[in-house]
Amino acid sequence: xxxxxxxxxxxxxxGASADEIKKGYxxxxxxxxxxxxxxxxxxxxxxxxxxxxxEILKNADKKAAYDRYGHAAFEGGGGGGQRPGGFGGGGQGxxxxxxxxxxxxxxxxFMGQRGGAGGRRxxxxxxxxxxxxxxxxxxxxxxxxxxxxxxSVGCDSCNGSGAEGGVEPTTCPTCSGMGKVRAQQGFFTVxxTCPTCSGMGxxxxxPCKVCRGAGRVEKERALSVNIPAGVETGxxxxxxxxxxxxxxxxxxxxxxxxxxxxxxxxxERDGPNLFCRVPVSMSTxxxxxxxxxxxxxxxxxxxxxxxxxxxxRQMRLRSKGMPPLRGGGTGDMIIELAVExxxxxxxxxxxxxxxxxxxxxxxxPESSSFFxxxxxxxxxxxx
Numbered sequence: 001x002x003x004x005x006x007x008x009x010x011x012x013x014x015g016a017s018a019d020e021i022k023k024g025y026x027x028x029x030x031x032x033x034x035x036x037x038x039x040x041x042x043x044x045x046x047x048x049x050x051x052x053x054x055e056i057l058k059n060a061d062k063k064a065a066y067d068r069y070g071h072a073a074f075e076g077g078g079g080g081g082q083r084p085g086g087f088g089g090g091g092q093g094x095x096x097x098x099x100x101x102x103x104x105x106x107x108x109x110f111m112g113q114r115g116g117a118g119g120r121r122x123x124x125x126x127x128x129x130x131x132x133x134x135x136x137x138x139x140x141x142x143x144x145x146x147x148x149x150x151x152s153v154g155c156d157s158c159n160g161s162g163a164e165g166g167v168e169p170t171t172c173p174t175c176s177g178m179g180k181v182r183a184q185q186g187f188f189t190v191x192x193t194c195p196t197c198s199g200m201g202x203x204x205x206x207p208c209k210v211c212r213g214a215g216r217v218e219k220e221r222a223l224s225v226n227i228p229a230g231v232e233t234g235x236x237x238x239x240x241x242x243x244x245x246x247x248x249x250x251x252x253x254x255x256x257x258x259x260x261x262x263x264x265x266x267x268e269r270d271g272p273n274l275f276c277r278v279p280v281s282m283s284t285x286x287x288x289x290x291x292x293x294x295x296x297x298x299x300x301x302x303x304x305x306x307x308x309x310x311x312x313r314q315m316r317l318r319s320k321g322m323p324p325l326r327g328g329g330t331g332d333m334i335i336e337l338a339v340e341x342x343x344x345x346x347x348x349x350x351x352x353x354x355x356x357x358x359x360x361x362x363x364x365p366e367s368s369s370f371f372x373x374x375x376x377x378x379x380x381x382x383x
Contacts, residue, residue, distance in 0.1 A: 272331025
């Protein structure tokens with residue numbers, strides 16, 4: 001049976017460019033792949049036929065021989081042997097080579113593995129995390145904070161190349177700069193990291209004595225960080241390019257600063273609002289009056305205590321809380337009263353309180369209501 005024309009198999013014209021040939025093969029490979037054509041017994045043979053055509057036409061020398069001699073350029077019995085024009089290859093071509101070209105084209109950009117010899121980018125440095133503790137006052141005002149970050153920086157001795165004297169690394173002979181090698185296992189091609197260059201795609205013949213070929217050294221860096229007003233625990237600040245230096249001149253990673261606002265002696269924070277628990281005397285709570293309270297900005301606020309206030313009563317000072325970080329208004333400061341029972345009473349004070357107790361039978365509505373409910377409960381239990 002006469003073999004079909006290679007251009008016809010790929011659906012391209014004889015004058016097609018290399019890109020058009022690759023595009024034609026990609027289309028056919030997707031269309032005819034056996035995994036997608038389980039019910040078509042001819043699909044596998046057609047897939048191999050397309051693979052054979054692409055293996056010839058993607059190579060400029062083989063394509064020229066085919067254009068001149070046709071299939072006769074590659075005939076000579078079996079799957080090997082020398083062909084006119086000095087070419088070798090079997091009837092089905094090298095499936096691993098042909099299909100890997102399309103695999104690279106489809107997935108190379110996504111995996112970050114594109115490029116031939118010398119085309120592999122140097123490895124990017126790792127991102128770093130720095131936990132920064134600040135006070136509530138610092139979170140209220142915002143500030144510039146200086147921090148020292150232990151990290152890796154580019155080696156000055158070799159200018160980050162990893163080679164003595166700053167000489168550029170050479171392309172790895174094992175993977176031809178790809179950083180990976182392929183091995184065929186049955187129908188599939190398996191990729192693994194190149195053992196010679198550890199995936200870098202390049203090797204350093206004469207490593208720098210300072211960084212030992214890494215292109216970077218350990219060093220503590222001093223950085224100034226802008227802490228915006230209103231930050232809270234969990235706020236993340238990103239400093240682009242301030243992370244770990246890349247291997248052999250690769251781009252640096254980023255530095256992420258995580259804020260932790262420390263507990264305060266007087267204030268408790270809940271989002272934009274601040275709570276302050278203020279003790280008041282029993283007499284002030286009963287008679288009413290005014291008290292002076294601190295505010296987070298270092299100032300003072302005056303609060304009126306209504307007569308008969310109980311522990312737990314709350315009063316609000318508008319816009320005396322935390323400033324907004326991402327829009328919205330300034331929070332409030334909420335004062336919570338804690339009525340304090342006097343201690344260490346003198347004899348005279350005890351006498352006065354005993355007199356007051358005798359005269360205050362109807363002045364404790366909450367107590368009266370509670371003990372009335374208790375009496376009803378006990379009576380019901382007896383019944």
